[in-house]
Amino acid sequence: MSAPAQAASGTQASGPAQQPILETRGLGVDFGGLKALDGLDLAVYPGEIVSVIGPNGAGKTTLFNAITATVAASEGDILFEGESLIGLDPNRVTSRGIARTFQNVRLFANMTVLENVMVSQHCRTRQSVFGALLYTKAFRNEEAEITERGKEVLSFFGSRLTGYRFDQPAYTLSYANRRRLEIARAMATQPKLILLDEPVAGMNPTESAELTGLIGRLRDEWGFAIVVIEHDMEVVREVSDRVVVLDHGVKIAEGDYADVSVDPQVIEAYLGHGATA
Amino acid sequence: MSLAEPPAAPGPSPSASPGGDGSSDDAPPRPPFAQDWRRIARMGAIGAIGQIFISLSNMPVKLDGRAIIEGVLSLGYLSLVVLPLASGSRVGHQIRREGVPHHRPGAHEIIGGAACGALVGGGLSLLAVLIANFDLREPLVNWSPILADLLGFNRGTAFAVIIWLAIGAAVGAAGGLLRVVPPLARRVLWTMVLTLFGAAVLESLTTDLAEGMGIEGLIEWFYAPRGGLTITGAIALAAGSGVLAFVARGRIKGAKSRIDALEGPARNRANLGLILATAAVLVILPMFAGKLTNELLANVGLFVLLALGLNIVVGLAGILDLGYVAFFAVGSYSAAVLTAATSPKIHPELPWFVALIGVVLLTGLVGLFIGAPVIRMRGDYLAIVTLGFGEIIRLLFLSDWLSGWFGGSQGITNIPGAEIFGLATVAGTDPRSVFYLVLAFCAIAIYVSWRLERSRIGRAWMAVREDETVAEAMGINTVNVKLLAFVVGAVLGSFSGAIFSAKVGSVFPASFLILVSIVILVVVIFGGMGNIVGVVAGSAVLIGVLGGPKQPGLLAEFSEFKLLIYGALLVWMMLARPEGLIPSVRRTRELHQEEMAQDAWLRGQTEDDNGGRDATASTAATSGSTVEAARLAGESA
């Protein structure tokens, strides 16, 4: 509880005693003997951007999977706004307020761009089959709201996902646009915390610089807390309030970018892997 | 840009880009005899085996009785020229893709097609020789000796050998020619062929309607007394349709894109007009039709209704339900039990519409009971378990244990017709009224599908179909949503069952074989899963032409081979057009290409990145960021 306390101070006036929005305590994930995560303690505070870095196979994606209940934690606890997420179904975790993107983009490829961001509002909407069949006023109002919110999150990315693109199937999008749409889809679930798994992977420098700026705006304008897994150190330096370094499922360093980047253990982890790879 | 992890492959797009897809005109033709003989031999051999198989199944003999054009072509001979034509055309198919050289179609395609067609036709030559010299009836019992006469045109084996080589070559060359002629000519040709075929297939329907309208004279001119088009009629039809196709070139597409381009109220008006016009035709048509035609229409409608129900389960929610017949059965039986006086233990004898409430509740409940355990499985397991449940339901109706309720193998008989608010009674003796009832319920099913598809429920179904794990991670309770699809599909299927029992007047377990599930699935896949128009059109055409599992279609001669054809169709669809005849998502090609171009550009960029890595490493080192330097060092190692 020492290092993170100061972390949120960078952007938002928050008291030091503020409660973390997300906290893992001794989190472990076991894949049949392989400990993908081992006793991980992590805290994320409201309005904070935390980067998770580490060599390949360090367990970063597994951390996201455990938080979103896609894989079961074998030990430890995950607290979101003070309440445990252990045992919840993934959809319950999302409705609590955690949204994510996937490292290997996973859109609903045959649905349109707009439908992708409409469907992810499912857990925020109520209308039943009967509302749809009777075409009630409540149903129409809700549909209008869903559509409007969908368009709103899409227009966050400028004109790239708007206009005629609304009605294009997602599979027609370029790679960079698919990544953007994934983020928009996560935003549409109206989360408090967004988990971004390598959001700029495969983008060119211009695109990745632009997205870096957008990640900052996600926090500043939309008020999300953000955890981002990223390999691109440029992006990490730009966006992070705090950096967490994982290796072999264990946290080996934590702090702001400048400190972490000269940490001998971190360099060892990277170089060591490089040498044996 | 990444540690050692390569950037994820940019999408599933094939390596095509607009720039590389040069128009065929500037590509040179290939010399006529520079053929890919191995390909021709392979396709020819496959086609020949197919021809022999078709012949030995006795299809040509059985179908020979059905004339397409009087004295010129019968359905039997048609079944023997389809394969030469298809393979002759297929052999000239080029894969147009960037980087793959292609050439302008010409004599090369025609000669290739002829060679391939001759091989395919040669299969029949071989068969004729075999039949003449060996006793094939011993191991292969299906074919009748008439086949020999049919193959040889009553002129002996030698003639058969030569004529089938010649026919194969000619038809194959025609197939190759299809690759050569300009698109407009191709379209005109296809229109003519399809018109002739359609007119011949629809003979009983058009004759019946014409009689109803009092214009038999016209029909007598088009159709020969013993069936099939007359030669003059065929020529007139071909010429007429050809001219129409030529005149209409581009206009239909133009009109369609104009309608698509409409927005807001204008678009709604256009849609409404289209719907009203279709409805008007469907309401007016049966008035002129006789009993047999109406019987056919009613049967088709029952299957369209089933297909619409299954479409929600398979097409929208992506749950491969192979036991859908269970809900048809439960609908039929519960309607029977609730309305018939003869149903053994239970005597409510409700009017049909009141019973329908019970039917819906019961089927919904059964849907829940079957769905709850099934829905947690995925993919193949789910399909197999639903298959099992479909059979279990049928066996329950058949069992002695429940025969007090359902009459075991005797079933329930003397089911009264459906009384419509005292206005009319819908029963099998009046197929027209059955059709109207079915039509009303099809309209309801279409409305339900259409509304739900555009609601949060329908979108959730599609998300589950696309990627269940991600749907769950996006906040969708996949179990509930899938269960809902199962129940909605079940209820729509039960409507069909309830009408079915009122129409037939009796229900037996034998009406609900697994085959029914398979046929419904095939028609849904054929039309285009997830697309209402596709599903309706696909099921109407297939059931109308080939018939249902037990119901005859327009081509009653096919009845023995129906399953063979359904099976072949399913295999072909899965290989060639898995998205169905009318796919659910329109693919806008130009935009697709634009995006693929972006992808290609992006790939170029990433490669540049990798190339420039050393330079970046040195800047990183000077900038003092050790992690970066370390990372890059590790990466190049």
Ligand SMILES: Nc1ncnc2c1ncn2[C@@H]1O[C@H](COP(=O)(O)OP(=O)(O)O)[C@@H](O)[C@H]1O
């Ligand atoms: N579902 C799984 N089953 C078994 N092993 C897994 C699974 N998911 C990840 N792993 C393993 O866990 C380790 C961490 O993986 P991951 O979290 O994807 O690493 P990264 O840090 O690159 O995102 C790797 O060794 C990986 O092979």
Ligand SMILES: [Mg+2]
């Ligand atoms: Mg990962």
